[in-house]
Amino acid sequence: MPAPKSLMAPAEKWWRHAVIYQIYPRSFADGNGDGIGDIPGIINRLPHIAGLGIDAIWVSPFYTSPQKDAGYDVADFCDIDPIFGTLADAEKLIDTAHELGLRIIVDIVPNHSSSQHEWFQQALAAPPGSPERARYMFREGRGENAELPPNNWESVFGGSAWTRVTEKDGSAGQWYLHLFDSSQPDFNWENLEVWEFFRGVLRFWLDRGVDGFRVDVAHGLVKLEGLPDAVATDQPAVGNVGPQWNQPGVHEIYRDWRKVLDEYGDDRVMCAEAWVFPLSDMARYVRSDEMDQAFNFAYMATKWDANALRRVIVESLEAFDSVGAPSTWVLSNHDVVRHASRYGIDATTKAQPTGFGPTSAHKPDEVWGLAVARAATTVMLALPGSAYLYQGEELGLPEVIGIPDNKRQDPTFFRTSGERYGRDGCRVPIPWVKDATAFGFNDSGKTWLPQPSSFGPLSRDQQEGTEGSTLELYKKLLALRSSLRLGTGAVEWLPGYGDSIVAFTNCGIAVIANAGDAEVALPDGELLISSAPLSGHSLPPNTTAWVKLAD
Numbered sequence: 001m002p003a004p005k006s007l008m009a010p011a012e013k014w015w016r017h018a019v020i021y022q023i024y025p026r027s028f029a030d031g032n033g034d035g036i037g038d039i040p041g042i043i044n045r046l047p048h049i050a051g052l053g054i055d056a057i058w059v060s061p062f063y064t065s066p067q068k069d070a071g072y073d074v075a076d077f078c079d080i081d082p083i084f085g086t087l088a089d090a091e092k093l094i095d096t097a098h099e100l101g102l103r104i105i106v107d108i109v110p111n112h113s114s115s116q117h118e119w120f121q122q123a124l125a126a127p128p129g130s131p132e133r134a135r136y137m138f139r140e141g142r143g144e145n146a147e148l149p150p151n152n153w154e155s156v157f158g159g160s161a162w163t164r165v166t167e168k169d170g171s172a173g174q175w176y177l178h179l180f181d182s183s184q185p186d187f188n189w190e191n192l193e194v195w196e197f198f199r200g201v202l203r204f205w206l207d208r209g210v211d212g213f214r215v216d217v218a219h220g221l222v223k224l225e226g227l228p229d230a231v232a233t234d235q236p237a238v239g240n241v242g243p244q245w246n247q248p249g250v251h252e253i254y255r256d257w258r259k260v261l262d263e264y265g266d267d268r269v270m271c272a273e274a275w276v277f278p279l280s281d282m283a284r285y286v287r288s289d290e291m292d293q294a295f296n297f298a299y300m301a302t303k304w305d306a307n308a309l310r311r312v313i314v315e316s317l318e319a320f321d322s323v324g325a326p327s328t329w330v331l332s333n334h335d336v337v338r339h340a341s342r343y344g345i346d347a348t349t350k351a352q353p354t355g356f357g358p359t360s361a362h363k364p365d366e367v368w369g370l371a372v373a374r375a376a377t378t379v380m381l382a383l384p385g386s387a388y389l390y391q392g393e394e395l396g397l398p399e400v401i402g403i404p405d406n407k408r409q410d411p412t413f414f415r416t417s418g419e420r421y422g423r424d425g426c427r428v429p430i431p432w433v434k435d436a437t438a439f440g441f442n443d444s445g446k447t448w449l450p451q452p453s454s455f456g457p458l459s460r461d462q463q464e465g466t467e468g469s470t471l472e473l474y475k476k477l478l479a480l481r482s483s484l485r486l487g488t489g490a491v492e493w494l495p496g497y498g499d500s501i502v503a504f505t506n507c508g509i510a511v512i513a514n515a516g517d518a519e520v521a522l523p524d525g526e527l528l529i530s531s532a533p534l535s536g537h538s539l540p541p542n543t544t545a546w547v548k549l550a551d
């Protein structure tokens with residue numbers, strides 16, 4: 001069913017300047033009290049999110065799944081896992097979003113399936129060389145008895161990217177590739193059956209009215225021919241380094257998908273999750289006959305450093321502009337440390353942490369982190385293009401550090417024997433009501449990850465209507481961004497500011513961000529908003545302001 005009229009025929013494509021809010025269903029709102037968020041919970045709470053002033057939601061996977069990787073291990077791409085609800089619930093969610101004036105993007109996970117997917121089960125039951133095995137990446141092992149994996153590739157979650165199967169006769173058999181957990185076998189995208197299958201999945205959801213797809217691991221589907229060993233590197237396994245990532249062949253897939261989306265009109269969108277650097281390489285995913293957007297991870301990875309910020313903004317605008325695409329901007333998602341904590345780590349700490357836990361060497365300074373996070377968001381929402389928000393960032397939620405080891409769920413934690421804490425800390429169920437069971441996440445009190453007591457004062461009901469709260473800051477920023485049409489404008493750098501200041505104009509608004517350690521005078525004009533209270537017309541450190549310039 002098509003989107004309602006009110007959503008159609010915008011002067012320019014809606015996604016070029018949209019603010020898109022990520023819902024992570026497990027942790028958003030739990031309708032049935034089993035401790036895991038679900039679709040009825042989302043439907044119930046969606047009006048709050050629409051009230052933020054966003055344009056669309058992106059919903060992380062809700063498909064049938066054994067949940068080994070929180071739903072990114074899909075056993076049936078065209079049905080809903082009972083923990084999240086039913087297909088009828090999903091259809092209702094799509095309709096509810098549209099009635100609220102929101103577009104809805106769903107996740108598609110084409111690099112791998114769950115090992116419980118019927119195709120993989122058939123592959124395990126079939127002999128080497130069979131058409132069933134040809135849908136996945138099965139290979140013979142190396143070594144005298146094929147006891148070594150076919151190559152040295154590592155799983156993104158730690159350990160080898162290969163697992164050996166036991167053949168039907170009980171003998172040790174072939175190996176299959178999984179760039180992620182062993183429960184997530186990689187599809188073989190050289191097999192046209194896989195292409196046809198995913199065209200069907202796209203149409204299945206488009207027929208139900210979704211406005212687009214966030215494409216998981218978009219840079220991983222095609223592997224370098226021959227699957228050669230990766231050259232050892234001290235870089236994390238995610239990225240465009242190595243024969244398993246960013247192969248030119250992936251673009252053919254998205255050109256094919258573009259045609260499928262275009263069967264449904266000209267406003268369905270695809271957004272690439274492609275950890276590809278530099279940005280000029282990432283921009284190849286959004287050429288006019290491929291996808292529409294790509295998550296700007298280079299921007300997300302940039303520290304609160306004015307020179308670095310200016311550089312990444314320029315690079316982003318140039319790279320995406322060169323292919324006629326808008327830039328996106330993002331600071332948090334379900335895979336990274338929440339930005340309110342990330343910015344609280346001493347800027348001189350080299351490594352971006354892969355999660356925090358009780359024994360982590362560096363602990364974020366949460367007061368500092370939140371101040372910078374608010375300032376950083378105030379920069380982000382003034383930039384032209386499309387911005388992504390992650391549930392809970394509008395409450396200023398920090399990463400949860402104190403999750404006990406025996407409650408952790410991320411396969412990263414287990415595959416690295418606890419060396420990397422992984423992503424659970426950004427996935428804790430979000431707080432709605434301070435004085436309610438599970439902070440209003442449900443009414444049973446069960447939560448799949450424990451909520452810290454520090455979530456209480458950050459609950460939505462405490463921030464709603466509270467002057468100076470992070471929630472009110474987001475609402476006001478979003479309202480101004482929309483009324484001033486900042487998403488459609490252009491960045492022009494303002495001269496005369498020192499090295500530690502990011503200063504630009506967009507649509508007649510000066511945006512000044514102070515990443516230094518001294519106050520800076522604001523330009524003449526009307527102060528529209530600031531990420532922290534100001535005294536007078538000057539900007540303290542770790543603060544951003546928008547000023548309507550005097551004529």
Ligand code: NOJ
Pocket residue numbers: 069072073109180216217273334335
């Ligand atoms: C990226 C997703 O965002 C992440 O959560 C998931 O674990 C991997 N892809 C594998 O699907």
